Amino acid sequence: MSHQYENEDKSQALKGEESLLLDHNYDGIQELDHPLPRWWVSLFYLTIVFAAGYVSYYMTGIGPSLREELATSLAEIEARKPAPQPGGDGLSDEALIALAAQPEKVANGKDVFAGKCAACHGDKGQGIIGPNLTDDHWLHGTGKPSEVAAIVRDGVVEKGMPPWGPVLTPDELKNVTAYIRSIHGTKPAGAKEPQGNLHATNE
Numbered sequence: 001m002s003h004q005y006e007n008e009d010k011s012q013a014l015k016g017e018e019s020l021l022l023d024h025n026y027d028g029i030q031e032l033d034h035p036l037p038r039w040w041v042s043l044f045y046l047t048i049v050f051a052a053g054y055v056s057y058y059m060t061g062i063g064p065s066l067r068e069e070l071a072t073s074l075a076e077i078e079a080r081k082p083a084p085q086p087g088g089d090g091l092s093d094e095a096l097i098a099l100a101a102q103p104e105k106v107a108n109g110k111d112v113f114a115g116k117c118a119a120c121h122g123d124k125g126q127g128i129i130g131p132n133l134t135d136d137h138w139l140h141g142t143g144k145p146s147e148v149a150a151i152v153r154d155g156v157v158e159k160g161m162p163p164w165g166p167v168l169t170p171d172e173l174k175n176v177t178a179y180i181r182s183i184h185g186t187k188p189a190g191a192k193e194p195q196g197n198l199h200a201t202n203e
Protein backbone atom coordinates (compact mmCIF):
# COMPACT_ATOMS: atom_id res chain seq x y z
CA MET A 1 0.00 0.00 0.00
CA SER A 2 2.84 2.37 0.70
CA HIS A 3 3.51 2.32 -3.04
CA GLN A 4 0.72 4.70 -3.61
CA TYR A 5 2.88 7.56 -2.23
CA GLU A 6 6.08 6.76 -4.03
CA ASN A 7 5.70 8.83 -7.15
CA GLU A 8 3.24 11.19 -5.68
CA ASP A 9 3.39 14.41 -7.60
CA LYS A 10 0.95 16.39 -5.52
CA SER A 11 3.62 18.64 -4.07
CA GLN A 12 2.77 20.75 -1.03
CA ALA A 13 5.08 23.45 -2.39
CA LEU A 14 3.52 26.80 -3.03
CA LYS A 15 3.91 28.61 -6.27
CA GLY A 16 7.43 29.79 -6.80
CA GLU A 17 8.85 27.42 -4.24
CA GLU A 18 9.28 24.48 -6.62
CA SER A 19 12.88 25.38 -7.21
CA LEU A 20 13.51 25.04 -3.46
CA LEU A 21 12.11 21.53 -3.23
CA LEU A 22 14.69 18.92 -2.36
CA ASP A 23 14.33 15.82 -4.40
CA HIS A 24 13.55 13.41 -1.63
CA ASN A 25 10.11 12.40 -0.58
CA TYR A 26 9.39 10.59 2.65
CA ASP A 27 6.00 9.06 2.45
CA GLY A 28 4.75 12.19 0.77
CA ILE A 29 6.57 14.58 3.06
CA GLN A 30 8.89 16.84 1.14
CA GLU A 31 11.36 19.41 2.26
CA LEU A 32 12.03 22.94 1.08
CA ASP A 33 15.59 24.18 1.07
CA HIS A 34 15.13 27.85 2.04
CA PRO A 35 18.31 29.92 2.00
CA LEU A 36 19.23 31.19 5.49
CA PRO A 37 18.37 34.84 6.16
CA ARG A 38 21.18 37.16 5.24
CA TRP A 39 21.40 38.71 8.73
CA TRP A 40 21.76 35.25 10.27
CA VAL A 41 24.54 34.26 7.92
CA SER A 42 26.35 37.56 8.48
CA LEU A 43 26.15 37.00 12.21
CA PHE A 44 27.54 33.53 11.78
CA TYR A 45 30.52 34.79 9.79
CA LEU A 46 31.04 37.51 12.33
CA THR A 47 31.38 34.93 15.10
CA ILE A 48 34.10 33.23 13.04
CA VAL A 49 35.96 36.50 12.60
CA PHE A 50 35.53 37.22 16.32
CA ALA A 51 36.79 33.77 17.28
CA ALA A 52 39.86 34.22 15.08
CA GLY A 53 40.59 37.56 16.75
CA TYR A 54 39.93 36.18 20.22
CA VAL A 55 42.18 33.17 19.79
CA SER A 56 45.04 35.16 18.33
CA TYR A 57 44.78 37.79 21.09
CA TYR A 58 44.40 35.56 24.13
CA MET A 59 46.11 32.34 23.14
CA THR A 60 49.33 33.54 21.58
CA GLY A 61 50.55 35.69 24.46
CA ILE A 62 49.63 39.11 23.06
CA GLY A 63 46.77 39.65 25.48
CA PRO A 64 46.82 39.21 29.27
CA SER A 65 46.44 35.76 30.80
CA LEU A 66 43.63 35.01 33.25
CA ARG A 67 46.10 35.30 36.12
CA GLU A 68 47.24 38.71 34.92
CA GLU A 69 43.66 39.90 34.56
CA LEU A 70 42.88 38.71 38.08
CA ALA A 71 45.95 40.50 39.44
CA THR A 72 44.92 43.73 37.69
CA SER A 73 41.35 43.52 39.04
CA LEU A 74 42.56 42.84 42.58
CA ALA A 75 44.97 45.76 42.39
CA GLU A 76 42.07 47.97 41.25
CA ILE A 77 39.93 46.86 44.20
CA GLU A 78 42.83 47.53 46.60
CA ALA A 79 43.33 50.98 45.11
CA ARG A 80 39.65 51.85 45.61
CA LYS A 81 39.52 50.83 49.27
CA PRO A 82 39.68 53.92 51.45
CA ALA A 83 42.80 53.91 53.59
CA PRO A 84 41.84 53.16 57.20
CA GLN A 85 42.02 56.44 59.10
CA PRO A 86 42.58 56.77 62.81
CA GLY A 87 39.45 58.40 64.19
CA GLY A 88 37.48 57.47 61.07
CA ASP A 89 34.40 57.21 63.31
CA GLY A 90 34.54 61.00 63.74
CA LEU A 91 35.68 60.69 67.37
CA SER A 92 39.23 61.88 66.80
CA ASP A 93 40.40 65.06 68.49
CA GLU A 94 40.72 66.84 65.15
CA ALA A 95 37.21 65.92 64.02
CA LEU A 96 35.64 66.90 67.35
CA ILE A 97 37.54 70.18 67.60
CA ALA A 98 36.34 71.02 64.08
CA LEU A 99 32.79 70.16 65.17
CA ALA A 100 33.02 72.45 68.19
CA ALA A 101 33.52 75.34 65.76
CA GLN A 102 30.14 74.69 64.13
CA PRO A 103 27.39 76.55 66.05
CA GLU A 104 24.55 74.29 64.87
CA LYS A 105 26.37 71.18 66.08
CA VAL A 106 27.12 72.78 69.42
CA ALA A 107 23.47 73.90 69.65
CA ASN A 108 22.33 70.32 69.09
CA GLY A 109 24.86 69.15 71.67
CA LYS A 110 23.45 71.70 74.11
CA ASP A 111 19.94 70.26 73.63
CA VAL A 112 21.24 66.75 74.22
CA PHE A 113 23.05 67.96 77.33
CA ALA A 114 19.97 69.74 78.69
CA GLY A 115 17.86 66.63 78.18
CA LYS A 116 20.22 63.87 79.27
CA CYS A 117 23.14 65.25 81.24
CA ALA A 118 22.05 68.39 83.09
CA ALA A 119 20.33 66.42 85.86
CA CYS A 120 23.72 65.22 87.11
CA HIS A 121 26.15 67.71 85.61
CA GLY A 122 24.09 70.91 85.99
CA ASP A 123 22.39 72.99 83.32
CA LYS A 124 25.66 74.81 82.62
CA GLY A 125 27.92 71.84 83.20
CA GLN A 126 28.81 73.22 86.65
CA GLY A 127 28.42 69.82 88.28
CA ILE A 128 25.90 68.34 90.76
CA ILE A 129 26.21 64.60 91.31
CA GLY A 130 28.50 64.40 88.31
CA PRO A 131 31.66 66.49 88.16
CA ASN A 132 31.99 70.03 86.85
CA LEU A 133 32.68 69.69 83.12
CA THR A 134 33.82 73.28 82.57
CA ASP A 135 36.97 73.33 84.66
CA ASP A 136 40.50 72.09 84.07
CA HIS A 137 40.13 69.06 86.33
CA TRP A 138 39.36 65.69 84.86
CA LEU A 139 38.73 62.38 86.60
CA HIS A 140 39.28 60.49 83.37
CA GLY A 141 41.98 61.37 80.90
CA THR A 142 43.09 64.92 80.27
CA GLY A 143 39.94 66.46 78.86
CA LYS A 144 40.86 65.78 75.24
CA PRO A 145 37.69 65.65 73.10
CA SER A 146 38.42 62.05 72.07
CA GLU A 147 38.67 61.03 75.74
CA VAL A 148 35.53 62.94 76.72
CA ALA A 149 33.61 61.27 73.87
CA ALA A 150 34.86 57.85 74.99
CA ILE A 151 33.72 58.43 78.60
CA VAL A 152 30.33 59.69 77.45
CA ARG A 153 29.98 56.66 75.16
CA ASP A 154 31.15 54.02 77.65
CA GLY A 155 30.21 55.68 80.95
CA VAL A 156 31.71 54.90 84.35
CA VAL A 157 28.97 52.62 85.54
CA GLU A 158 30.41 51.86 88.98
CA LYS A 159 30.63 55.62 89.74
CA GLY A 160 27.14 56.48 88.53
CA MET A 161 27.94 57.80 85.04
CA PRO A 162 25.73 55.85 82.61
CA PRO A 163 27.06 54.72 79.21
CA TRP A 164 25.42 56.89 76.54
CA GLY A 165 26.67 55.01 73.50
CA PRO A 166 23.50 52.90 73.22
CA VAL A 167 21.22 55.88 73.88
CA LEU A 168 22.61 58.70 71.73
CA THR A 169 22.97 58.62 67.97
CA PRO A 170 26.59 58.85 66.75
CA ASP A 171 25.94 62.49 65.82
CA GLU A 172 24.44 63.33 69.22
CA LEU A 173 27.47 61.78 70.90
CA LYS A 174 29.81 63.93 68.82
CA ASN A 175 27.71 67.07 69.24
CA VAL A 176 27.41 66.76 73.01
CA THR A 177 31.20 66.32 73.15
CA ALA A 178 31.57 69.46 71.04
CA TYR A 179 29.21 71.25 73.46
CA ILE A 180 31.29 70.19 76.48
CA ARG A 181 34.33 71.60 74.71
CA SER A 182 32.48 74.85 74.06
CA ILE A 183 31.64 75.38 77.75
CA HIS A 184 35.19 74.75 78.91
CA GLY A 185 36.49 77.60 81.02
CA THR A 186 33.09 79.34 81.34
CA LYS A 187 33.27 79.31 85.18
CA PRO A 188 29.50 79.00 85.77
CA ALA A 189 28.06 80.15 89.09
CA GLY A 190 27.77 77.50 91.79
CA ALA A 191 30.41 75.34 90.21
CA LYS A 192 31.24 72.12 92.00
CA GLU A 193 34.69 71.91 93.55
CA PRO A 194 37.37 70.50 91.22
CA GLN A 195 37.63 66.72 91.02
CA GLY A 196 40.41 64.67 89.50
CA ASN A 197 43.65 65.86 88.04
CA LEU A 198 44.53 69.28 86.71
CA HIS A 199 45.05 69.39 82.95
CA ALA A 200 45.17 73.01 81.99
CA THR A 201 45.03 72.39 78.26
CA ASN A 202 42.27 70.24 76.93
CA GLU A 203 43.84 69.78 73.52
Ligand code: HEC
Residues within 6 Å of the ligand: 112, 113, 116, 117, 118, 119, 120, 121, 129, 130, 131, 133, 137, 138, 139, 140, 141, 148, 151, 152, 156, 159, 160, 161, 162, 164, 176, 177, 180, 195, 196
Ligand atom coordinates in the same frame (compact mmCIF):
# COMPACT_ATOMS: atom_id res chain seq x y z
C1 HEC B 1 23.04 59.80 86.58
C2 HEC B 1 23.95 60.92 86.61
C3 HEC B 1 24.68 61.26 85.36
C4 HEC B 1 24.18 61.53 84.11
C5 HEC B 1 22.72 61.55 83.67
C6 HEC B 1 25.32 61.86 83.28
N1 HEC B 1 26.47 61.77 83.98
FE1 HEC B 1 28.33 62.15 83.30
N2 HEC B 1 29.11 61.60 85.10
C7 HEC B 1 28.38 61.24 86.21
C8 HEC B 1 29.28 60.92 87.30
C9 HEC B 1 28.88 60.50 88.69
C10 HEC B 1 30.57 61.08 86.78
C11 HEC B 1 31.89 60.85 87.52
C12 HEC B 1 32.35 59.43 87.26
C13 HEC B 1 33.55 59.06 88.10
O1 HEC B 1 33.63 59.48 89.24
O2 HEC B 1 34.39 58.34 87.57
C14 HEC B 1 30.42 61.50 85.40
C15 HEC B 1 31.49 61.78 84.56
C16 HEC B 1 31.36 62.32 83.32
C17 HEC B 1 32.47 62.71 82.49
C18 HEC B 1 33.94 62.59 82.84
C19 HEC B 1 34.37 63.83 83.61
C20 HEC B 1 35.81 63.72 84.10
O3 HEC B 1 36.12 64.51 85.01
O4 HEC B 1 36.59 62.92 83.61
C21 HEC B 1 31.94 63.23 81.36
C22 HEC B 1 32.72 63.83 80.19
C23 HEC B 1 30.52 63.15 81.46
N3 HEC B 1 30.19 62.57 82.66
C24 HEC B 1 29.63 63.57 80.49
C25 HEC B 1 28.26 63.30 80.53
C26 HEC B 1 27.36 63.57 79.44
C27 HEC B 1 27.75 64.18 78.12
C28 HEC B 1 26.14 63.16 79.83
C29 HEC B 1 24.85 63.17 79.04
C30 HEC B 1 24.85 62.52 77.78
C31 HEC B 1 26.27 62.66 81.18
N4 HEC B 1 27.58 62.77 81.57
C32 HEC B 1 25.20 62.24 81.95
C33 HEC B 1 27.01 61.22 86.29
C34 HEC B 1 26.12 61.41 85.26
